[in-house]
Amino acid sequence: MMAANGKKIWMDGRLVNFADANVHVLSHTLHYGVGMFEGIRAYPTPHGAAVFRLTEHVRRLVTSAKFYHMPIPYSPAQIEEAILQTQAANDVVPSYIRPLVYRGEPALGVKNIAGKVSLAIAAIPAKKYLGEGSEAGVRAKISPFRKPHSDSIPSFAKAAGNYINSYLAGVDALKEGYEEAILLDANGYLAEGTGENIFLVRDGKVYTPGLESDILLGVTRDSVIRIAEDLTFPVVQKLLSVNELLSADEAFFTGTYAEIAPIKVVGSYTIGAGTPGPITQKILTSFRRILHGEEPKFSSWLTPVPPLPRATVRPRN
Numbered sequence: 001m002m003a004a005n006g007k008k009i010w011m012d013g014r015l016v017n018f019a020d021a022n023v024h025v026l027s028h029t030l031h032y033g034v035g036m037f038e039g040i041r042a043y044p045t046p047h048g049a050a051v052f053r054l055t056e057h058v059r060r061l062v063t064s065a066k067f068y069h070m071p072i073p074y075s076p077a078q079i080e081e082a083i084l085q086t087q088a089a090n091d092v093v094p095s096y097i098r099p100l101v102y103r104g105e106p107a108l109g110v111k112n113i114a115g116k117v118s119l120a121i122a123a124i125p126a127k128k129y130l131g132e133g134s135e136a137g138v139r140a141k142i143s144p145f146r147k148p149h150s151d152s153i154p155s156f157a158k159a160a161g162n163y164i165n166s167y168l169a170g171v172d173a174l175k176e177g178y179e180e181a182i183l184l185d186a187n188g189y190l191a192e193g194t195g196e197n198i199f200l201v202r203d204g205k206v207y208t209p210g211l212e213s214d215i216l217l218g219v220t221r222d223s224v225i226r227i228a229e230d231l232t233f234p235v236v237q238k239l240l241s242v243n244e245l246l247s248a249d250e251a252f253f254t255g256t257y258a259e260i261a262p263i264k265v266v267g268s269y270t271i272g273a274g275t276p277g278p279i280t281q282k283i284l285t286s287f288r289r290i291l292h293g294e295e296p297k298f299s300s301w302l303t304p305v306p307p308l309p310r311a312t313v314r315p316r317n
């Protein structure tokens with residue numbers, strides 16, 4: 001869990017004090033989970049703070065909100081600018097940035113498409129989702145809770161309500177002494193963690209499930225695929241069975257919040273040697289260098305954070 005604290009929250013164009021960032025208790029999003037969010041990180045680089053893959057995160061936020069009939073009253077460029085302003089106002093790196101699209105006004109009844117759509121953005125000091133020691137490997141279990149089929153709840157959209165499924169799986173794993181749950185899709189194939197994608201390594205090839213396994217198409221997942229290919233490891237996206245995981249040479253989670261976390265144990269099985277494997281380590285090393293602006297080839301993945309003051313972002317009509 002990441003205890004939330006920070007200086008300022010951006011709410012519909014205004015940077016308000018952290019303690020004053022309130023929403024009505026009868027908010028539609030609070031009751032029905034119809035809200036869209038992103039998790040983004042900013043890192044220190046030799047040229048100052050920079051946000052990792054800002055455009056891709058904003059694109060996913062906009063796509064999620066559009067699908068759920070929540071027209072965001074800001075353009076993608078305005079949302080990027082608001083995120084950069086929030087990061088600058090909080091002046092902390094590494095940070096975890098959380099934009100949330102929500103209906104905050106008091107209104108009950110599920111079919112609310114008329115309520116005002118708001119955007120709030122926080123930027124708080126970053127922690128690691130699976131614990132500060134997670135780069136040394138985490139213990140996971142196969143969850144008894146499966147991912148809902150995308151015919152019911154589409155996995156490509158990052159909706160707040162999706163996370164009641166992650167919550168059940170994650171708490172079950174914690175209570176059984178594991179750091180993370182691995183959820184299967186409705187057909188019993190590997191899907192993802194509660195807040196991360198999953199990768200396996202076997203015989204020098206890197207494998208990960210595709211969208212047909214009802215996963216979120218993670219930005220870190222995409223980054224890792226490109227890094228692995230850059231390192232000349234073949235990457236295969238396919239349906240993956242539990243047995244392919246249990247017998248893998250290496251396995252790891254990827255996510256903005258978790259970053260890259262090697263998996264050392266799944267239930268009663270040790271994965272590989274029970275330590276981060278060589279291919280995982282190579283990808284992790286490259287990933288770290290990219291995040292901190294040390295790989296010119298991937299510098300377009302980092303957006304520098306300009307200083308304040310800057311023009312206020314106003315809703316478009």
Ligand SMILES: Cc1ncc(COP(=O)(O)O)c(C=O)c1O
Nearest residue numbers: 195196197216218219220255256
């Ligand atoms: C369910 C789920 N899968 C995968 C991911 C990884 O996505 P990303 O790498 O974009 O953070 C996340 C985190 O956002 C998630 O919540």
